[in-house]
Structure formats: structure tokens, C-alpha cells
Amino acid sequence: xxxxxxxxxxxxxxxxxxxxxxxxxxxxxxxxxxxxxxxxxxxxxxxxxxxxxxxxxxxxxxxxxxxxxxxxxxxxxxxxxxxxxxxxxxxxxxxxxxxxxxxxxxxxxxxxxxxxxxxxxxxxxxxxxxxxxxxxxxxxxxxxxx
Numbered sequence: 757x758x759x760x761x762x763x764x765x766x767x768x769x770x771x772x773x774x775x776x777x778x779x780x781x782x783x784x785x786x787x788x789x790x791x792x793x794x795x796x797x798x799x800x801x802x803x804x805x806x807x808x809x810x811x812x813x814x815x816x817x818x819x820x821x822x823x824x825x826x827x828x829x830x831x832x833x834x835x836x837x838x839x840x841x842x843x844x845x846x847x848x849x850x851x852x853x854x855x856x857x858x859x860x861x862x863x864x865x866x867x868x869x870x871x872x873x874x875x876x877x878x879x880x881x882x883x884x885x886x887x888x889x890x891x892x893x894x895x896x897x898x899x900x901x902x
Contacts, residue, residue, distance in 0.1 A: 805848060805849065808849075810846050810849060810850065810851030810852055810853065811843075811851055811852060811853055811854060812851055813843045813845070813851070813852065813883070814843070814885050816885065824884060824885075824886075824887060825881070827887045827889065828861065828864065828871060828881070828884070828887060829864070830889065831861050831887060831889055832861040832863075832864055834889075835860055836860065836861075836889060837858065837859065837860050838858070838859070838860070838861065838887050838888060838889060839856055839857075839858045839887070839888040840856065840857050840858075840859075840871075840873075840879060840884055840886070840887050840888075841854055841855070841856050841884070841885050841886040841887075842854065842855060842856075842857065842879050842880075842883045842884045842885065843855075843883040843885065844883070854885070857873060857875075857877055857879065859873035859874045859875050859877065860873065860874040861873060861874075862874050869881040869882060871884065
């Protein structure tokens with residue numbers, strides 16, 4: 757044991773070596789040498805994308821679709837401001853999310869199945885799941901302000 761404890765006695769008290777050829781590294785540079793590297797580039801983003809939640813698109817039955825179509829036509833004929841809940845497909849994976857758009861329906865294109873709003877949005881009729889007419893929009897505004 758005494759042999760092991762005195763093994764480095766000859767160098768333990770020597771001064772720290774400073775190179776004459778290479779400048780001394782900053783702490784940040786030294787720490788960067790030991791930081792983990794991305795062995796699989798893009799892996800973190802892929803894991804995050806997989807974990808991101810998306811919703812499935814609802815398919816309305818014929819009766820609900822007919823009721824919704826009637827409400828869309830009524831809002832268009834009345835030039836009323838409406839709140840429309842519609843599905844927006846995700847660009848990167850299956851599913852999507854539901855968004856709410858508020859505006860006046862300025863055009864219904866039955867051939868393409870598109871509803872155009874006054875702000876330029878074009879919504880696919882099959883993506884629309886709910887529409888609130890003016891009195892319902894005002895009621896919901898009053899409820900959120902209370």
C-alpha cells in the first residue's frame with residue numbers, strides 16, 4: 757500500500773504545463789469537448805413530431821351534413837357573421853386539428869365544395885363540423901365576457 761500512495765510523489769507538486777504553441781482554451785471551449793453530440797441528426801425532432809398530438813377528422817352522418825348545409829345557406833343568404841369550426845389537416849402526419857374561423861360567407865361553390873369567407877379563407881364543406889349563426893355568436897361572446 758505504501759508503494760501505491762507514493763507512486764506519483766515525483767510529479768504531484770510540479771507546476772501545471774502551459775503550451776507555448778497552443779493558446780489556452782476557455783471554459784466554454786473545454787466544456788464543448790464533453791457535450792453530447794447528435795449521433796442521429798434529426799432524431800430529437802422526429803421524436804418530438806411523433807409525440808405531437810393530432811385529432812382524427814370527424815365524418816358527419818347524412819342528417820347532420822344536411823342540417824349543416826342548411827345552416828351554411830341560411831348564413832350566406834342573410835350575409836351574417838358566423839363562427840365556423842372546421843378541420844385543418846396536419847402537413848406532417850395523419851390527422852390534424854379543429855380551428856374556428858369567424859367571418860361572413862361570401863360564396864358557396866357547390867361544384868368544388870368550398871365555402872369562401874370575407875377574409876379570403878376557403879373552407880372545404882366536408883371539413884366543417886359546426887356553424888354558429890349571429891345570435892349564437894353573440895351569446896357565446898357574452899358568456900366568455902362574464
